[in-house]
Amino acid sequence: xxxxxxxxxxxxxxxxxxxxxxxxxxxxxxxxxxxxxxxxxxxxxxxxxxxxxxxxxxxxxxxxxxxxxxxxxxxxxxxxxxxxxxxxxxxxxxxxxxxxxxxxxxxxxxxxxxxxxxxxxxxxxxxxxxxxxxxxxxxxxxxxxxxxxxxxxxxxxxxxxxxxxxxxxxxxxxxxxxxxxxxxxxxxxxxxxxxxxxxxxxxxxxxxxxxxxxxxxxxxxxxxxxxxxxxxxxxxxxxxxxxxxxxxxxxxxxxxxxxxxxxxxxxxxxxxxxxxxxxxxxxxxxxxxxxxxxxxxxxxxxxxxxxxxxxx
Numbered sequence: 001x002x003x004x005x006x007x008x009x010x011x012x013x014x015x016x017x018x019x020x021x022x023x024x025x026x027x028x029x030x031x032x033x034x035x036x037x038x039x040x041x042x043x044x045x046x047x048x049x050x051x052x053x054x055x056x057x058x059x060x061x062x063x064x065x066x067x068x069x070x071x072x073x074x075x076x077x078x079x080x081x082x083x084x085x086x087x088x089x090x091x092x093x094x095x096x097x098x099x100x101x102x103x104x105x106x107x108x109x110x111x112x113x114x115x116x117x118x119x120x121x122x123x124x125x126x127x128x129x130x131x132x133x134x135x136x137x138x139x140x141x142x143x144x145x146x147x148x149x150x151x152x153x154x155x156x157x158x159x160x161x162x163x164x165x166x167x168x169x170x171x172x173x174x175x176x177x178x179x180x181x182x183x184x185x186x187x188x189x190x191x192x193x194x195x196x197x198x199x200x201x202x203x204x205x206x207x208x209x210x211x212x213x214x215x216x217x218x219x220x221x222x223x224x225x226x227x228x229x230x231x232x233x234x235x236x237x238x239x240x241x242x243x244x245x246x247x248x249x250x251x252x253x254x255x256x257x258x259x260x261x262x263x264x265x266x267x268x269x270x271x272x273x274x275x276x277x278x279x280x281x282x283x284x285x286x287x288x289x290x291x292x293x294x295x296x297x298x299x300x301x302x303x304x305x306x307x308x309x310x311x312x
Contacts, residue, residue, distance in 0.1 A: 212250020
């Protein structure tokens with residue numbers, strides 16, 4: 001049995017723009033082989049200059065449209081379109097600094113942006129990142145609170161990956177609906193500042209959101225080498241403390257250097273599914289982990305289950 005996969009985060013568009021490395025973890029063929037139904041593509045924001053950030057993000061969206069034609073992807077521009085075709089691309093924004101004014105949300109709503117990562121590794125005017133040596137805002141700024149409220153008004157999910165712990169809690173306190181961590185791991189298993197503590201994971205669960213487990217060995221284990229079993233340990237930890245409905249996949253493919261043995265491209269998801277089965281997860285639990293939990297939040301609850309006949 002092979003269950004449909006939803007991946008909440010990849011940096012493939014940024015990798016395609018790089019002059020140094022075009023070897024991709026995610027391609028159209030690999031998505032098909034990996035049984036991926038929905039792939040979220042991050043539009044990465046390079047720097048604090050708003051006009052430059054917007055130009056780059058819009059160019060990356062144009063690039064997504066081009067590769068979608070080549071790879072056979074359908075770009076979902078509304079939550080209810082998330083199951084429109086067999087292979088769906090969903091755009092997201094990594095770096096809230098691209099937002100300057102309220103009118104920007106109308107543009108990104110038309111493009112189909114499903115979540116915005118409020119802050120990346122560098123400081124912005126909305127909040128402090130997890131890797132900041134010296135917080136500037138002591139969490140979410142007033143502009144950051146405005147950002148989160150406007151995102152919810154446009155049905156765009158707030159993403160807390162990369163946020164400092166104080167920024168995280170301010171986002172959770174400001175948001176009324178689901179909050180997600182699109183590509184994060186568990187601090188209890190590896191105390192990296194990018195990883196989420198148990199209370200943070202529980203807070204995401206209480207909001208009806210999900211934690212997409214990142215495949216980076218640095219976050220999974222704190223080393224350059226790791227295996228599929230390390231991904232499964234982080235999945236199991238989220239399930240243990242927050243329930244089966246809170247865990248999802250957020251590979252960070254094409255954005256990380258060191259991936260687990262056996263899980264080096266999007267084609268390898270069937271190996272992860274089999275690993276979950278061997279670990280002792282039931283079939284209904286595996287369905288949710290591989291895709292249906294992420295489907296629920298991306299579709300704003302419009303879809304909670306894949307109804308098409310699954311591939312054997």
